[in-house]
Amino acid sequence: MRSRERALAAAVALSLLAGCGGATTADPGSPGLRIAAAADLRYALEELVEAFEAEHPEVEVTVSYGSSGTLLAQLENGAPFDLCLSADVSYAERLQEEGLTMRDGVFAYAVGRIVVWVPADSPLDAEGLGMEALLQPSVRAVAIANPDHAPYGRAAVAAMRSLGVYGRVRDRLVLGENVAQTAQFVQTGAADVGIIALSLALAPGAEGRWWEIPADAHPPILQGGAIMRWARDPDAARAFVALLLGPEGRAILARYGFEEPG
Template structure:
């Protein structure tokens, strides 16, 4: 009996077994996803996040074809909503978690991005970076902004297209592009804050970049998946996102009656 009690005591005092959650996250989250993961693991000690970052459109295609990601953090609402319609995600978990903004960013002192879209008229400008509009919501937003300003056709030969927003940022960092149209979250991140200059494009006339999270079909039976999506709406998670340059989606109105 004593040996049995001792064994039970040892089992009860063992640390909880880590449980893994596989997360696919849009590249604009690259600079804050580790902090979000650490905060979630503090709230749920047994949770261990394994995160891949990349273009939302690429993750969308992979998840549709059965990739093992259990949570999808997209840079838009369309991709996760489509997964839910296709049965590749749990519709009830679809949640807006952040609002992105785009900026003009340069490390080249010859270009004054405070001019806004007029900077693209500078004859010295030969290379402009943006994320691929076909798979990256920030790339679509950049293209829409350029089209609205009447700059898109003339810039076609000058475009340097990154697979995702992180690669577009890298093009500017390495000098392969003189100006980038990138996420505000990138340029205010601790790694890049204070480098070069940026101009926040006005929101007027532009569709907001509302970003959505969803539990995938692969994550349906992992309780951590739903808990992580819910965690993104907590004050702690929202504070982290805001500190990294994201806006917050409107809080749903409480039901009447």
């Protein structure tokens, strides 16, 4: 059974990414599992959902993607998700502090990485220039996720500051609503280069070249999740988390450049 996916209003569909999965029919006795997920997880989560539904055909999974800050605000207002997978574990911890999660429901699941990314046909030598690619005279616009509510955007700003280019490119920054829209800006030519999640650079159909930003150039992107207090099927949510944190889930995440939490 394949999952249905709904894009949040804040998330713009990526031209370089595949479309949403088809509708499924759940067992009438199952309430299903509703996941709110950070945009960097798009393709890794598609594989995880497929693996989960193969083991639990009675549970229909639906996923909504967006920036972690947008999802946090929706959950704080009671959005009907059972499981939250954020790009920043502190958001999950905040939900726990506000009494919105199950007592045992918060966990770290991955560490994300960021890259300087250009389309495959770009004249920019991203691999050779690294962060200096942002400073080339031909670069008119540099795309990053909005640091106000996207953890990958904050990491991008921190890395640019650490590597000494932020002051010279800040006036050319264009902000995506989330890291997936940031990739879209570069892919469609709205920006010449971007700083995006490695997981999106490794996604099927993402034809680009990149330089991986050193991990010590920015604070770790420690990603975390939470099972919500109002989860309709807590057992299904826990089973999904067990898959995510288990050997099969780790292998899927690793294929998209995610590292295990320390």
